[in-house]
Amino acid sequence: MRSFEDDPKLLDMLSPERLKRLLSLIETLSSHSLRLEEKYLKEAEPVEFNLECLAWLHCPGRPDVQQAAARLLEFILMYVGKYRLAANMHHDTTRASYAELERQNIALQVSEARFRLLSEELQTRVDAQVKIIEKTQRQLYESARLRAVGQLAAGVAHEINNPVGFISSNLRVASDYLNEISEKLPDDKNTHLMLEDFRALLSESVSGARRIATIVTDLKTFSNIDQADFTPCSLNALLGTTCHLLQAEHKATLPLRMELTELSPLAGYPAKLSQAFYNILDNAVKALEKEGGEIRIISRQHQATQEIIIEDNGCGIPQDVQACVFDPFFTTRPVGAGSGLGLTVARDVIAAHEGEIQLDSQEGQGTRITLRFWNK
Amino acid sequence: MVDYRPHERKLILKVVFYGPALSGKTTNLMQLHNLLKPQRKGELMVLETRDDRTLFFDLLPIGLRGEQGLDLRLKIYTVPGQVQHDSTRKAVLSRADGVIFVADSQPLQQDNNANAFENLAENLTKLGMTIEQLPLVIQFNKRDLEGAVAESELRMRWRETPWAPLCMASALNGHGVVESFRALLERLYPQLNHEFHLHSNEGISAEHFIRQLSAVAGEDHA
Numbered sequence: 001m002r003s004f005e006d007d008p009k010l011l012d013m014l015s016p017e018r019l020k021r022l023l024s025l026i027e028t029l030s031s032h033s034l035r036l037e038e039k040y041l042k043e044a045e046p047v048e049f050n051l052e053c054l055a056w057l058h059c060p061g062r063p064d065v066q067q068a069a070a071r072l073l074e075f076i077l078m079y080v081g082k083y084r085l086a087a088n089m090h091h092d093t094t095r096a097s098y099a100e101l102e103r104q105n106i107a108l109q110v111s112e113a114r115f116r117l118l119s120e121e122l123q124t125r126v127d128a129q130v131k132i133i134e135k136t137q138r139q140l141y142e143s144a145r146l147r148a149v150g151q152l153a154a155g156v157a158h159e160i161n162n163p164v165g166f167i168s169s170n171l172r173v174a175s176d177y178l179n180e181i182s183e184k185l186p187d188d189k190n191t192h193l194m195l196e197d198f199r200a201l202l203s204e205s206v207s208g209a210r211r212i213a214t215i216v217t218d219l220k221t222f223s224n225i226d227q228a229d230f231t232p233c234s235l236n237a238l239l240g241t242t243c244h245l246l247q248a249e250h251k252a253t254l255p256l257r258m259e260l261t262e263l264s265p266l267a268g269y270p271a272k273l274s275q276a277f278y279n280i281l282d283n284a285v286k287a288l289e290k291e292g293g294e295i296r297i298i299s300r301q302h303q304a305t306q307e308i309i310i311e312d313n314g315c316g317i318p319q320d321v322q323a324c325v326f327d328p329f330f331t332t333r334p335v336g337a338g339s340g341l342g343l344t345v346a347r348d349v350i351a352a353h354e355g356e357i358q359l360d361s362q363e364g365q366g367t368r369i370t371l372r373f374w375n376k
Numbered sequence: 377m378v379d380y381r382p383h384e385r386k387l388i389l390k391v392v393f394y395g396p397a398l399s400g401k402t403t404n405l406m407q408l409h410n411l412l413k414p415q416r417k418g419e420l421m422v423l424e425t426r427d428d429r430t431l432f433f434d435l436l437p438i439g440l441r442g443e444q445g446l447d448l449r450l451k452i453y454t455v456p457g458q459v460q461h462d463s464t465r466k467a468v469l470s471r472a473d474g475v476i477f478v479a480d481s482q483p484l485q486q487d488n489n490a491n492a493f494e495n496l497a498e499n500l501t502k503l504g505m506t507i508e509q510l511p512l513v514i515q516f517n518k519r520d521l522e523g524a525v526a527e528s529e530l531r532m533r534w535r536e537t538p539w540a541p542l543c544m545a546s547a548l549n550g551h552g553v554v555e556s557f558r559a560l561l562e563r564l565y566p567q568l569n570h571e572f573h574l575h576s577n578e579g580i581s582a583e584h585f586i587r588q589l590s591a592v593a594g595e596d597h598a
Contacts (some may be wrong), residue, residue, distance in 0.1 A: 082423060
């Protein structure tokens with residue numbers, strides 16, 4: 001690249017036409033013919049610009065004319081060159097400034113793009129954060145609600161326990177009294193019918209009270225109210241009460257099939273284990289949608305372990321969802337329908353008993369949850 | 377950088393007068409044009425605007441011929457000192473072989489001197505040169521003005537820098553101009569000699585180099 005200060009050639013400064021015109025003007029003025037060449041001419045006068053020899057001027061036989069003409073040419077070239085240098089300089093600096101501006105422009109564009117990306121990224125992060133906050137709020141609300149319901153259930157169970165106790169005992173005493181009264185009553189048909197009806201009423205009431213007592217027991221087991229240290233518990237019995245509770249909720253319509261074998265007692269928290277069983281069973285119930293569904297509850301005693309298997313032939317869990325089912329607050333159910341804590345709690349409970357929980361599921365085929373506890 | 381064309385046996389050097397606005401760079405160059413009688417001297421080219429401020433640059437070409445026929449030329453430029461002409465200043469400074477920094481001796485101009493010197497260092501860096509390695513002479517001009525900062529104070533201030541001793545000048549009166557120029561030639565020669573073996577190959581000694589390029593009226597060229 002030529003720089004503004006590179007020494008110009010003769011033809012850089014004047015075009016051949018202009019040079020020819022200039023030369024002919026000097027010839028006219030001096031009345032002598034002149035010869036101008038870029039290459040060396042013998043006996044000719046150099047024409048210089050900034051110490052650079054641009055051409056040779058020759059006027060045969062007249063060195064004085066030749067010299068004057070050369071100086072005149074130099075004088076004119078000086079001003080041409082001055083303009084040319086300034087113009088080149090201006091061109092160079094303008095181009096340099098423009099290149100600098102372009103560089104700055106590109107840098108600005110790059111940084112603008114970066115900021116735009118950053119702002120978009122920030123927006124997505126804010127959105128994600130907002131979602132997490134909303135979800136957590138819902139979950140807090142849910143768990144608070146669950147806890148409140150649990151406490152209420154425990155309180156109600158406790159309060160009902162005593163009246164149900166004396167209602168049951170009073171009903172038994174009332175039956176005895178009725179037998180005694182019956183002997184002292186007239187022995188006619190109407191009285192017999194009335195007494196029979198009375199006995200039926202009392203017996204229905206006794207069974208009703210017993211059912212109430214059972215529900216209260218289940219509620220107490222289920223809620224954490226009786227929480228104490230590890231106590232020996234029978235997993236079969238806990239499974240039984242949990243199933244009762246579920247059946248009670250679903251008006252005894254659930255297709256539960258129990259295949260229990262005798263288990264050795266296990267040290268643990270009965271209430272928490274019931275909670276874990278309940279959560280797993282509740283999921284199984286919700287997985288059954290089509291007719292003919294069934295939930296099998298199996299218990300097995302092994303040498304070192306005991307196993308509880310709860311399996312259904314319901315909808316199953318998709319592959320991609322399986323990885324998340326134990327995550328806290330993960331739920332596929334509509335907002336408010338599930339806390340997303342069911343299996344999390346179950347897993348934590350099993351872990352607290354140093355057991356393990358295993359999930360096998362096939363979408364459309366069903367789900368099997370295996371709980372394994374070690375005998376101590 | 378030195379523009380050396382071996383096939384043409386031509387060595388073109390570039391010296392630049394740098395400094396703040398109105399410190400007397402063009403005056404220095406005009407005085408050099410008047411005072412110097414070098415072996416070869418071209419026309420002084422002044423590209424100033426209507427108010428006598430340099431817009432692009434001024435240029436004075438001088439030269440000498442070595443014993444072996446080397447055509448050695450020195451193009452002496454000035455830059456525009458005004459702040460807004462920085463891109464022009466940078467273009468003129470590019471490929472410079474030596475710089476004479478013309479500072480203003482008036483007390484109120486000391487900040488401008490410092491800014492211009494900083495600008496010189498910056499532009500040299502941008503052009504791939506370092507101020508410590510470039511032959512550089514610092515001239516304090518306008519010594520004739522009343523109230524000029526005392527010479528002893530200036531010398532003291534610059535004593536620890538690579539650019540001491542300073543040159544003192546009154547360019548308007550032609551004082552110290554040729555001396556500053558000679559000081560630069562002295563600092564320039566060793567670098568040239570190292571690269572082009574001026575002494576051994578071309579028969580140009582330091583003394584010859586300085587005398588031929590900075591001869592003044594009444595001094596002998598030979």
